[in-house]
Amino acid sequence: MSTPIPTLVPVTPLTTSGRYLVLICAFLGWLCAGMHMSITQLVGQPAAIDLLARSGQLELSRYRTLIKAVPRNVGADAPAGMSSEDWAQFKQWKALVARWFAWYQCAFLFGAASGGLFFGRLGDSIGRAKAMAASILTYSLMAAAAYFSTSPEQLLVYWFLACTGVGGMWPNGVALVSEAWSGMSRPMVAGVIGTSANLGIFLFSTLATKVKITPDDWRWVMLAGASPAVLGSFSLVMVPESPRWLATRNSDAGN
Numbered sequence: 001m002s003t004p005i006p007t008l009v010p011v012t013p014l015t016t017s018g019r020y021l022v023l024i025c026a027f028l029g030w031l032c033a034g035m036h037m038s039i040t041q042l043v044g045q046p047a048a049i050d051l052l053a054r055s056g057q058l059e060l061s062r063y064r065t066l067i068k069a070v071p072r073n074v075g076a077d078a079p080a081g082m083s084s085e086d087w088a089q090f091k092q093w094k095a096l097v098a099r100w101f102a103w104y105q106c107a108f109l110f111g112a113a114s115g116g117l118f119f120g121r122l123g124d125s126i127g128r129a130k131a132m133a134a135s136i137l138t139y140s141l142m143a144a145a146a147y148f149s150t151s152p153e154q155l156l157v158y159w160f161l162a163c164t165g166v167g168g169m170w171p172n173g174v175a176l177v178s179e180a181w182s183g184m185s186r187p188m189v190a191g192v193i194g195t196s197a198n199l200g201i202f203l204f205s206t207l208a209t210k211v212k213i214t215p216d217d218w219r220w221v222m223l224a225g226a227s228p229a230v231l232g233s234f235s236l237v238m239v240p241e242s243p244r245w246l247a248t249r250n251s252d253a254g255n
Contacts, residue, residue, distance in 0.1 A: 014180055018240045022129075022180040025235045026173035027196045029136045032228035033166045034200025036139055040108040040159070042208050043221050048100035050215040051152045058093050060215065066090040100152050107156050111163025119168025127246075128176035129239040135172060136232030138165030143225030162225070179242040 014022070053060035066086060070079055078087035115135070123131035142162035149155040170193075178189040204224070213221060 013243060014240055019180050022176055022239055023192075025231065025239050026132065026177045026193055028231055029132060029169050029228070029235065030173050030193050031196040031200040031203075032136065032231065033139065033169045034197030035204040035228075036143065036162065036166050036225055037108070037197065038201045038204040038208075039143075039221055039225050040104060040163075042205070042213050043218050044101040044104040045097060046213050046215045046218040047149075047155055048097050048104070048152060050218060051149060051155060052093075052096060052100065053215070055151045057096065063090075063093050066093075100156075103152075103156055104159055107160040108163045108166075111160040112167030115164030115167030116171055117167075118164060120171040122168070123172040123175060128172050128179065128242045130236065130241075132169065132172040132176055133232050133236035133239065135165045135168035136228055136235060138168065139163065140165070140226050140229035140232055143222050144229070147219050147222035147226070176239075176242055179244040180240075182244075 049058065049060065049063065052058035053063075066082075066089070069082055069086075070090060078084055082090075115138070119131050119135050119138075122134065125131075139162045142158050142165065146155055146158035146162065149158060173193050174186070174190050177193060178184065178186045181189065207224075208221075211220070
């Protein structure tokens with residue numbers, strides 16, 4: 001029985017338009033990842049308050065009343081005019097909200113780290129461009145899923161999965177651009193792509209000053225986080241693959 005001959009993919013240099021398409025999509029992909037970094041900070045507390053109230057762990061109207069009654073520089077003792085019962089309840093709810101906010105920060109950090117490993121290996125396996133597109137689609141679609149969260153636990157899971165896409169965007173975006181623009185040093189590529197995340201953080205934080213994020217109205221942020229799905233779909237179809245990765249794959253297939 002004859003051994004099947006591996007299929008080799010023709011490798012041609014990228015056109016100028018193809019190289020710029022790679023650069024633009026990678027820049028925008030990491031910019032949108034920066035939006036998600038900002039979302040983690042801006043939405044965690046309002047979402048926790050809302051979802052704790054929905055799951056019966058916090059009474060929203062009473063919590064708001066207690067917050068207004070507590071001065072910013074309050075010490076360990078109850079403020080004047082507040083009963084010890086209200087003070088104890090306030091501290092309990094405040095600690096609960098802070099705990100879930102911390103969990104959402106952890107979901108971002110561990111999700112991004114896990115995504116960097118998973119999607120980085122995926123990029124070596126199926127190609128930089130496809131893995132980059134998959135990363136964008138992951139953080140977009142999981143943000144869309146987070147819109148429908150009805151409990152703090154659901155949001156934690158969805159946001160962890162969304163942030164795997166954030167982590168996966170970095171290694172594939174940098175690798176794809178550095179291989180498409182071989183004359184540019186890798187530190188320069190990392191600097192260019194890294195700048196876009198800061199721009200995304202700035203733009204979304206500026207938007208949040210215009211459109212308030214509250215326990216009653218935080219889900220619009222998840223819809224904004226889902227909007228890069230258009231970019232991910234476009235990248236999946238239109239962004240050319242790295243010629244260097246294709247050449248490496250052909251070399252491995254021929255051995």
